[in-house]
Amino acid sequence: MNKSEILIIDDEPQIRKLLDVILTSNDYKVNHAENGKEGIIMAANHPPELIILDLGLPDISGHEVLKELRTWYNNSIIILSVVNNEIDIVKALDNGASDYLSKPFRNSELLARIRAAIRRNQIPIQNSILNFNELEINLTNRTVKKNNEMLKLTFTEYNLLILLAKNEGRVLTQQYILKEIWGLNSQSETQYLRVFIGTLRKKIEDNPNKPSHIITENGVGYRFN
Amino acid sequence: MILRNKKINIIHQLLISFGVIISVSSVCFISNDLIGYKIVTLILLMTVSIIAMLFDITPVLLSAAFSALIWNFFFIPPIYTFHIENIEDLTMFFLYFLIAMIHAVLTYKIRNTEKKVRDREEKEHTIRLYNTLFNSLSHELRTPISTIIGSIDTLNENTKFLTPQQHNDLYIEIENAALRLNNQVENLLNISRLESGMLKLKDDWHDLNELIFLVIEKIKKQNNNHSIIYFNNEQLPLCKYDIVIIEQILYNILMNGIQYTPYNSIITITTFYNQPNIEIDISDNGSGIPEVNIPHVFEKFYRIEHSKSGGTGLGLSIVKGFVDAYHGKIILSNIENCGANFKIQLPLEVSFINYLKNE
Numbered sequence A: 001m002n003k004s005e006i007l008i009i010d011d012e013p014q015i016r017k018l019l020d021v022i023l024t025s026n027d028y029k030v031n032h033a034e035n036g037k038e039g040i041i042m043a044a045n046h047p048p049e050l051i052i053l054d055l056g057l058p059d060i061s062g063h064e065v066l067k068e069l070r071t072w073y074n075n076s077i078i079i080l081s082v083v084n085n086e087i088d089i090v091k092a093l094d095n096g097a098s099d100y101l102s103k104p105f106r107n108s109e110l111l112a113r114i115r116a117a118i119r120r121n122q123i124p125i126q127n128s129i130l131n132f133n134e135l136e137i138n139l140t141n142r143t144v145k146k147n148n149e150m151l152k153l154t155f156t157e158y159n160l161l162i163l164l165a166k167n168e169g170r171v172l173t174q175q176y177i178l179k180e181i182w183g184l185n186s187q188s189e190t191q192y193l194r195v196f197i198g199t200l201r202k203k204i205e206d207n208p209n210k211p212s213h214i215i216t217e218n219g220v221g222y223r224f225n
Numbered sequence B: 001m002i003l004r005n006k007k008i009n010i011i012h013q014l015l016i017s018f019g020v021i022i023s024v025s026s027v028c029f030i031s032n033d034l035i036g037y038k039i040v041t042l043i044l045l046m047t048v049s050i051i052a053m054l055f056d057i058t059p060v061l062l063s064a065a066f067s068a069l070i071w072n073f074f075f076i077p078p079i080y081t082f083h084i085e086n087i088e089d090l091t092m093f094f095l096y097f098l099i100a101m102i103h104a105v106l107t108y109k110i111r112n113t114e115k116k117v118r119d120r121e122e123k124e125h126t127i128r129l130y131n132t133l134f135n136s137l138s139h140e141l142r143t144p145i146s147t148i149i150g151s152i153d154t155l156n157e158n159t160k161f162l163t164p165q166q167h168n169d170l171y172i173e174i175e176n177a178a179l180r181l182n183n184q185v186e187n188l189l190n191i192s193r194l195e196s197g198m199l200k201l202k203d204d205w206h207d208l209n210e211l212i213f214l215v216i217e218k219i220k221k222q223n224n225n226h227s228i229i230y231f232n233n234e235q236l237p238l239c240k241y242d243i244v245i246i247e248q249i250l251y252n253i254l255m256n257g258i259q260y261t262p263y264n265s266i267i268t269i270t271t272f273y274n275q276p277n278i279e280i281d282i283s284d285n286g287s288g289i290p291e292v293n294i295p296h297v298f299e300k301f302y303r304i305e306h307s308k309s310g311g312t313g314l315g316l317s318i319v320k321g322f323v324d325a326y327h328g329k330i331i332l333s334n335i336e337n338c339g340a341n342f343k344i345q346l347p348l349e350v351s352f353i354n355y356l357k358n359e
Helices: A013-024 A036-043 A062-070 A086-094 A106-121 A155-166 A174-182 A190-204 B002-007 B009-030 B037-056 B055-074 B087-157 B164-195 B208-222 B243-260 B291-296 B315-325
Strands: A004-008 A028-034 A048-052 A078-080 A098-104 A129-131 A135-138 A143-146 A171-172 A214-217 A221-223 B204-206 B229-230 B236-243 B266-274 B277-284 B329-334 B340-346 B348-353
Touching: A004 A013, A004 A036, A004 B087, A013 A028, A013 A106, A013 B055, A028 A036, A036 A048, A036 A062, A036 B087, A048 A062, A048 A106, A048 B087, A062 A078, A062 A086, A078 A086, A078 A106, A086 A098, A086 A174, A098 A106, A129 A155, A135 A155, A143 A190, A155 A174, A155 A190, A155 A221, A171 A174, A190 A214, A190 B204, A190 B236, A214 B243, B009 B037, B037 B055, B037 B087, B087 B164, B164 B243, B164 B315, B204 B208, B204 B243, B208 B229, B208 B243, B208 B266, B208 B277, B236 B243, B243 B266, B243 B277, B243 B315, B243 B340, B291 B329, B315 B329
Parallel strands: A004 A028, A004 A048, A048 A078, A078 A098, B229 B266
Antiparallel strands: A129 A135, A135 A143, A171 A221, A214 A221, B204 B236, B236 B348, B266 B277, B277 B340, B329 B340
16 A cells, blocks of 8 residues: 555646546545646645646646746656657656656556656665666676676776666656766767667667667657666 | 749740740751741741740740741841841731731640649549548548447446456457557648648667667557567668657558558568668568559558558558658569568668777
8 A cells, every 4th residue: 555645737637537547546645736837836735756747738838837846846757748759758857857658658657657756756775786687786896797697898888877777767868868978068979879778788688679678768768677 | 844834934934935046047047048038937937836835925925026027137038137028028927927926825825724624633633632531531530439439338338248258359449449549640640740841850860770679569569460570680880860750660661561461471671771771671471562552552541442441541651751751762562472562761871880899
C-alpha cells in the first residue's frame, strides 16, 4: 500500500477520469486541477509527491506552469500531453520536467514512469555501488562489472555510463549529456554521442540491437533503466 | 506550353519574337537570290504561326505587323523602301498582313478554349480526389469507431452470456481499433504537414542501424504475425537526418508489407552506403504487387482493388513525400518468384567517425 499523492493538472475531464481510475486502482491518492492556475495553487497548498501535467491548458501554457512550479517544487513532474514533437519535449525537460509521456499512452508505461519518478523523489542513497540487474557500477573505484566480470570501459564511456545511471529512469536530453560530458561548446557534436552510446552498448548490453539499459528516446535523448 | 508562357512576361515574349523574326529574315535575305522574295512570305508566315502557338496575343499581333513591314522593306522591290510598285506585291502584302492577324486571333481562341477544358478537367479531378478522400476518410475512421462502440455495447449488455474467450476477443478488437485510429490520425497529421509545405527537417547525426532495430521493435509490439529480419550493418556510416521522418518512412513501408502479405511472411531489410546515397532495401516474400498498380501505389488514397481492408491509403504517399523532401528516390518492383521490393535511396550527409575508436 503506497498511497502516494498525485496531482493531475489536465483540462480534459475524460483524461482526468481515466487517470483517476488507473491511479486509485493502483493505490495512489489522486487530486485534480483543471487549469494551470488552479494546479499551481493546489500544489502550493498541499505539495503532492508527483504532478502529472498537461501542456495544453486553457489558461496558461503547461510550459509556464512547469517553470512556475519549479521555482519551489522539487518532487517529480511528469508531462502527459498530446504534443509529441521533440522540440516541446526537450523544452519541457529543460524546464525541469522529470519525464514525458505522450497521449495516447499505455497504462503499464504510465505506471512504470510514475513508480520510477516517485522513487527518484526519495533522498538519494549515498551508495557507492549502483546495481542494475546484471550490472554493477562501483563509483569509488570507477569500475563496472557485468555478471561479476569486470568490463573495460574508456574514460568517456565510464563518465557517460555514470551520468546516465545516476539519473536512472529519467530522460536526459542529448544537449544535456553533451554539455556534461564534453563541455559547453560541443552541443552540436551529436555524432560523438552516437559513437560512445554505440560502443557503451556493445559492452554493457546483452544484445546491443535491443538495448535494455540505454534506451533511445527518438530525437530527445536517452533513458537509463 | 501554356505553363511556360506564364513564366515569360510580355516584354520578353516580344523581344524573343522580334529576335526570331529578325534572324529568320536575315537568313532569307542572304539566300534571297536562291528562293525569291515571294517564298519569303511563306517562311515568315510560318514563323509567325509558330510564335502564335507559343506566345500571348499582343506579341503575336505585333510580330505579324513587324514581319509584314520587314518583308515590305527588305524584300519587296524596290528594296530599302516601304514603297510597293506593282499591284501583285501590294495585294500580297495586305493578304500577308491579314492572314497573319487571322492566324494570331484563331490560335489565341483555340488556346483559350483548351485552357477552359483543362481547367474544367482539373476542377473535376479535384472534386473526385476530394470525394475519394472523404469516402476513404469516413470509412477509415468510422470502421474502428464502430468496432469500439459495438464491442463496448456488447460488453455492457450481454455480460452474462459472453464466454471469457469472447470477452477477451472484444477487448482485443477495441485495442486494435484504437491503435488503427491512432495510426490513421498520425498519417493525416503527416499528410497535412507535407501539403501545407510546413515540413521542416530537423537533421541531426543518427545511427541508422539503431533506428531500424527500434522501428522493428515498435512494430513487433503491435503485430507479431510476421518476421522482420535485419542484420546490423557495421560498415554503415553515421548519417544526418530527421529521425522522426526516416522512422515514419521505415514504419509505413514495413506496415504496408505486414498489411498486404499473408501471416508468417518474412520481411527483410538491408542497408548499404553507395556513395552518395544511403540505400535501404525492404523486400517481402508475399505475392508481390500487380505490375499495373505499381505506378500508382504512391498516390494519395490509392488502394489496390480487392485488397485487404485496414490500410489507410496514405502510408505510401507519405513515404514518397518524405523521400522527396530528402531529394531521394524510392523504387518499387517485384522480385521474380518472390514479393515486393522497395528500394530507397537517400543522399544523406555521412560521417565515418564511428570507425575511430580512439579517444
